[in-house]
Amino acid sequence: MLPKKNRLLSKKDFDFLKRKGFKRNSDSFDLLFLPTGNPSSRVGIIISTKISLKAVARNKAKRKLREAVYSQLPQKGFDFLFLGKKEILTSSFSKISKEIREVFSKINA
Numbered sequence: 793m794l795p796k797k798n799r800l801l802s803k804k805d806f807d808f809l810k811r812k813g814f815k816r817n818s819d820s821f822d823l824l825f826l827p828t829g830n831p832s833s834r835v836g837i838i839i840s841t842k843i844s845l846k847a848v849a850r851n852k853a854k855r856k857l858r859e860a861v862y863s864q865l866p867q868k869g870f871d872f873l874f875l876g877k878k879e880i881l882t883s884s885f886s887k888i889s890k891e892i893r894e895v896f897s898k899i900n901a
Contacts, residue, residue: 794862800836800871809836809873816898818891820880821857823872825899830869835861839876853880860889864896 800806813824828834837857839850853876861874880888 794835794858794865797832798834798865800834800873805834805871806836806838806873809871813871813873814899816895818895819877820883820888820891821877822875823895824875825873826871828869828871830871831867833866833868833870833872835865836871836873837861837876838873839880843876843878844881849881850876856880856883856885856888860885860892864889864892866896870899 800809809824809826813826816823816825835858837854839853839857841850843853844850857874857876857880861872
């Protein structure tokens, strides 16, 4: 689990990132990000009911994504919001990790 200092917690932060964030696409997720002046990066994850009506499937996808992000989270000050796509339900952990690595390298995080 991500430490509290590395999590986006308030609705205000999520809404601000949705409005002002830069977007990068991947097969399994979309990433909204915004550079901040904070010493550590923060992460939020959204897996909508449009992806799956089953909470078990959504929670499993969030766990896979959270663990993949945690192992590669940059120390620079960024806010990240991961928006899951339907493909994340069938993607393996290694594929998700690879996609995160590619997206982080594109944004120089």
